[in-house]
Amino acid sequence: MDYSVYKEKSIEGRYITMESIGSCLSKLSTAPIPIGDSVNGVEIKAFKLGSGDKKVLMWSQMHGNESTTTKALCDMFNFLGSNEPLAKNILKHSTLMIVPILNPDGAIVYTRENINKIDLNRDAKNLSQPESRALRELFESFEPDFCFNLHDQRTLFSAGKTNKPATVSFLSPASNKDRHITPTREVAMKLIVAMDSMLQNHIPGQVGRYDDGFNDNCVGDTFQKFGAPTVLFESGHYPGDYSREKTREYIFWSLLEALKTIVENRIDCFKTGDYFSIPNNQKLFFDVLILNPTIVNPEIETGHAVGIRYKEVLDGDKITFKPEIAEIGPLEEFYGHQTIECIDNKDFGFRTSQKEILDLLLNFNK
Ligand SMILES: [Zn+2]
Numbered sequence: 001m002d003y004s005v006y007k008e009k010s011i012e013g014r015y016i017t018m019e020s021i022g023s024c025l026s027k028l029s030t031a032p033i034p035i036g037d038s039v040n041g042v043e044i045k046a047f048k049l050g051s052g053d054k055k056v057l058m059w060s061q062m063h064g065n066e067s068t069t070t071k072a073l074c075d076m077f078n079f080l081g082s083n084e085p086l087a088k089n090i091l092k093h094s095t096l097m098i099v100p101i102l103n104p105d106g107a108i109v110y111t112r113e114n115i116n117k118i119d120l121n122r123d124a125k126n127l128s129q130p131e132s133r134a135l136r137e138l139f140e141s142f143e144p145d146f147c148f149n150l151h152d153q154r155t156l157f158s159a160g161k162t163n164k165p166a167t168v169s170f171l172s173p174a175s176n177k178d179r180h181i182t183p184t185r186e187v188a189m190k191l192i193v194a195m196d197s198m199l200q201n202h203i204p205g206q207v208g209r210y211d212d213g214f215n216d217n218c219v220g221d222t223f224q225k226f227g228a229p230t231v232l233f234e235s236g237h238y239p240g241d242y243s244r245e246k247t248r249e250y251i252f253w254s255l256l257e258a259l260k261t262i263v264e265n266r267i268d269c270f271k272t273g274d275y276f277s278i279p280n281n282q283k284l285f286f287d288v289l290i291l292n293p294t295i296v297n298p299e300i301e302t303g304h305a306v307g308i309r310y311k312e313v314l315d316g317d318k319i320t321f322k323p324e325i326a327e328i329g330p331l332e333e334f335y336g337h338q339t340i341e342c343i344d345n346k347d348f349g350f351r352t353s354q355k356e357i358l359d360l361l362l363n364f365n366k
Contacts, residue, residue, distance in 0.1 A: 003249050008074035013243045014319040016067035017107045021100055024074040036134030039115045042104040044134050049080055052093035054262050057144035059099040059135060062120045064106020068235035068244040069150030072251035073100050093263035097142045103131055110314040124222040144228050149220040153234040155287055159208040160279025163335045166208030168250050169234040169281050174214035175225040187229035189275035194261040195254045196278055208281040210234055289336025296342050299365040305331040323357050
């Protein structure tokens with residue numbers, strides 16, 4: 001199957017809002033189901049597809065600036081509208097309830113939180129925000145057999161203690177403080193193993209496992225506690241792909257693999273033990289790691305390196321990446337998505353496009 005056929009051409013990059021996915025959603029044969037309004041009065045929409053007995057609830061962009069999975073959902077909508085046998089099989093044996101953007105106000109201003117500055121993924125107990133209540137009410141009325149909680153993670157994560165970025169990470173959230181392996185958690189673990197096995201053929205070593213500390217303010221932990229196997233998806237960095245178009249494709253494949261596993265009744269073909277072989281996410285990456293920066297600025301101690309992380313800034317309808325110094329030190333165990341070694345004090349090994357980084361170094365401690 002050729003992904004490019006199904007890739008929704010009307011959207012790309014990181015800035016994705018209800019407006020930008022409008023043309024994708026208008027192609028759907030099913031009418032949107034209003035599930036509530038955001039703080040700013042934007043209608044939150046769910047889409048019901050398929051008519052099978054296995055019910056899957058998915059929501060994306062509960063964090064407004066985490067849009068990769070929303071793009072992948074649009075691609076999946078296109079696929080499900082095709083004549084592919086897998087598409088037909090998914091729609092025959094499952095009913096999907098999909099919320100492409102749960103936090104439309106946060107999406108517009110490109111923030112994690114909603115417009116009241118509340119993190120909706122820490123609001124599962126209080127349900128203080130209309131977006132949180134909309135999702136909870138949908139969960140209660142739909143009674144899903146499976147939940148997919150769709151997110152993005154920062155570029156800092158590696159898959160284990162390696163120089164491989166965690167391009168995709170998963171978690172079967174804990175449902176109690178002791179992080180017991182309940183039957184519900186096991187189902188989610190097996191689905192993750194199914195997706196990991198597929199992904200290893202495409203991005204070997206670039207799949208990570210997210211931290212499973214229990215927090216009942218988190219939606220995934222709560223739904224898992226209520227007995228619905230819940231999988232957390234985290235879209236991460238693929239080398240050179242700050243627009244997350246490659247990761248988008250791997251999320252598309254992951255969603256299909258999980259649905260395929262569900263509708264073909266193959267969950268028990270996978271082993272819980274293999275879930276624990278997926279390496280834990282580690283925070284080992286900087287966006288840029290600068291070696292030997294002393295040559296540029298003698299204020300920086302000899303032997304130290306500079307770790308730069310990009311801050312994502314909304315500029316019109318584009319996201320720009322503004323470098324900031326995150327850490328200075330030996331940084332021996334760290335990696336850079338880009339590594340710059342300062343060689344001489346004339347051009348410092350920098351290209352003109354990296355002038356912003358050069359200025360950061362020159363102005364450090366001045
Ligand atoms: Zn998130």
